[in-house]
Amino acid sequence: MSINIDAQTLSIQGSTLTAEQAVIISEIMELVSLKNSEYENHFRDKSGVITRTIASKGSVSEEIVPALIQVQEQLIVNNQDITDQLTTDNIIKTLSSQSDLSIEQINLIKATLNNQQWDDKTTSLSGLGAIIVAIVVTVITAGAGAAVVGAAGGAAAGTATAAATTATLTTTIQTAVAQSLVTGVTTQLATSAITGNSFKLDTDSLIKGAVSAGVMSYASSFTTNTLVADSSVYDYAKNAVVRGTAQGISSELMGGEFKDGFATGATLSVVNDGALQMRKYVKDNFDYAGKNGEPIPDNVRSIGVNGDGVKLEGSHPEKVIENGVIIGKNEIKAPFGGEQMGERLIFGIPYSENGIIAHTLSAFAGPHDYLSSWNYENIDINGQTNTVLKDNGTLVNVASGLLLMPSVPFATAPFIQNNINELNTINYIRKQEEKKSQDFIKQQTQGGLYENN
Structure with missing residues (x-):
């Protein structure tokens, strides 16, 4: 043919x-x-407590x-x-x-x-892992920013001519910025060590975190400290607007939306102020070591909340009644805190004044004691006013334990509010880690053209 x-x-x-x-x-x-x-591809996605590993x-x-x-x-x-x-x-x-x-x-x-074969994997922080890193890094870097500012500005301190208020505000903002930088670098180092990825200094996140810290610190100068001042609805609203606006700006800096940041900042502000007012109410109305100016033994001192140095954790005593007359009191050692006026104990074991246990118990003590205050009363014993429990029965103790649950948001709010600058930076880094995982999946799905950096 x-x-x-x-x-x-x-x-x-x-x-x-x-x-x-x-x-x-x-x-x-x-x-x-x-x-x-x-094209053939098999994925394995394993998320542990700390890390998330994706293999392809x-x-x-x-x-x-x-x-x-x-x-x-x-x-x-x-x-x-x-x-x-x-x-x-x-x-x-x-x-x-x-x-x-x-x-x-x-x-x-x-x-x-273009025949290819691959067996790759990438590791990033899991959601819970990022939270754990945030807590650990924030705790271990506490005060580091202030040290950086002190070292950098000490020589010029003697020649400062600005007004005291301006100088204090400037130092506060500088400290926040320095703290954010220290926390950001430490977080990246910790993330690198945990995930096994090579350390690469993410200057973008550090700069954004530092600017966010400056914004948040400046805004804080316009808020009312509800731990020391009786606060009205106006104070709550003002603080919420100021903090919400600052958090909205930070959200924009970190690639989010202003409205989301504002809602988060305003909500956190209200809960934080509520927690501090609860703590203030308990301090104003009931006993604690050192309330009347008496010396506080070393094993009783507490870090408190926001540095107020007040030990509220522990149990008040129960009253002793004989023939219908109050004749004394029996001290009670609670599992968390021991005696309210006594040694710091957790399940009978002493704990340090400024450790994670002390911070945690102090954070819960104010909200929990406020919610339990219906069971407290101030009575005269031998000519001295004492705060005692109205009832120390089993049902009351069970109810007191259950009140730990609604105390959680109020206990965590001051920690988050005080460390919002660092947490913003850490959250940005966490999102970057998550993006790496998603990019890995996307690139592999599109044909395995992934280059392992």
Whole structure:
């Protein structure tokens, strides 16, 4: 069978033209190779308490499908016999799009194989892991920002001429910025060590965190301290607007939306102020060590909340009644805090004044005691006013334990509010880690073209 083709252009793509003899007349003739590809990929996603690891194993297998012209006798193109330039197996003579034929009117478009195999994985912080890192880093870097500012500004302190209020505010903002930088670097180091990724200083997150810290610290100068001042609805609203606006600005800096940051900041402000007012109410109305100016033993001192140094954790005593008359009191050692006026104890074991246990118990003590205050009363015992429990029965103790649950948001709010600058930076870093995981999945899904950095 013979084939005669006369066309202005001729394009053969990934197919075969077969004849005994072929005569082709064309200004441009194209033979185009195509490819068949097979893609296989298997994902494993394992999230632990601290880290999330995503593994991907797969391959891309490609097969070239050339465009072919095959003849048994002769191939003539534009009146030129090119049969002797074809590859042959002594029976079939072939012109392939993959060949190296060099004739001006014939355009051969080759394809190259890109077979790949991969077995890659990436590790990032899990959601809970990021929270744990945030807490640990914030605790271990506490005060570091102030030290940086002190070292940098100590020489100039003696020549400062600004007003005291301005100087204090400036130092506060500088401390917050320095603290944010210290926390940001420490967080990146911790994240690198935990995930196994090489440490790369993320200056973008550090700068954004530092600016956010400056904004939040400046805003704090306009808020009312509800731990020391009786606060009205106006104070709550003012603090919420100021902190909400500052957090909204920080949210914008970190790539979020102002309205989301505002809602978070305003809500946190209200809960924080509520927790501090609860603590103030308990301090104003009931006993604690040192309330009347008496010396506080070393094993009784507490870090308190926001540095107020007041130990509220522990249990008040129960009154002793004989023949209907109050004759004394029995001290009670609570599992968390021991005696309210006594040694710091947790399940009977002493704990340090400024450790994580002390901070945690102090944070819970104010809200929990406020919610339990219905069971407290101030009575006269031997001519001295004492705070005692109205009832120390089993049901009351069970109820007191259950009140720990609604105390949680109020206990955590001051910690979050005090460390919002660092937490903003850490949250930004956490989002960057999450983005790495999502990019890994996306790149692998699109064909495994992932380069492990």
